[in-house]
Amino acid sequence: MITVHNLENSQSIRILWLLEELGVPYEIKQYKRDTTTDLAPADYKKLHRIGTSPTISDGDVVLPETNAIVDYILDKHPNAVLRPEPGSAERARYLFWFHATQGSFMPLLLDSLIFKRMVSKVPFFLRPIMSAVVGKVRGVYLTPRVTRMLSYIEEELGRSTWLAGENLTAADIVMGYCLEVTEVRVGFGGEYPKIAAYLKRMRSRPAYKTALAKNGDFRPFAS
Structure with missing residues (x-):
């Protein structure tokens, strides 16, 4: 099952919305921002060398970057209608x-x-x-x-x-x-x-x- 590492007030909301539109199960792990810097906390940055939000994990895969995550999830659900077919007008x-x-x-x-x-x-x-x-x-x-x-x-x-x-x-x-x-x-x-x-x-x-x-x-x- 995919885990969304959800940093507050971040682009992670996109991934939650995508998963809800697909209607697939997932888990959320919540992270608070540093109160002084407004940046991600140290344990979030340890998830991946890039250390940015959003980040998901799926088994041994840890993946940041919004569009990479979206494509990864949609590849796992090829029948979803959220990505127009190649060759279509859209x-x-x-x-x-x-x-x-x-x-x-x-x-x-x-x-x-x-x-x-x-x-x-x-x-x-x-x-x-x-x-x-x-x-x-x-x-x-x-x-x-x-x-x-x-x-x-x-x-x-x-x-x-x-x-x-x-x-x-x-x-x-x-x-x-x-x-x-x-x-x-x-x-x-x-x-x-x-x-x-x-x-x-x-x-x-x-x-x-x-x-x-x-x-x-x-x-x-x-x-």
Whole structure:
């Protein structure tokens, strides 16, 4: 049986949601973040040399990285409908969003968090200078890229209910976390009504609600 090593307030929620959508049994081992650093505790980092969340174990296999875990689980359940068949009309859209979420979008959200902490964690007298520098970088680099990504998601959701078509796929499960984080760190400001409706559909799914209940208090970091 797969064990999800569930670090609080982390991307692990995606794996719980995936397993609930599949309806397969699994175990959860909960881990609290270090209260000083907000990082994973030492026993979590010992699971794998990379030491990141999410991480699962399955017998002798210990596997981190969201997309690797998703593919590993779906390979064990080949009849699941969460990954469009090769050659299907939905496959290319699925592959793009499945990988763009982690390869393009998630790094921008990490940058957003780092930029906020660059201001909030420096000594008080340095904050005006750091704020000016960070603001410049945001305006030139971060904000345009986040806006471009959100605009494209909004456009794609005008074509179909979910990112790859009319059926939920693992690409939506991976993207869901990113959009929840974006809502907290960046905000949508009423500019993306289709994304707002998408999140509402996501949050109404029984499997998502169950995963959230099992996950415990989930609060994407705002700063």
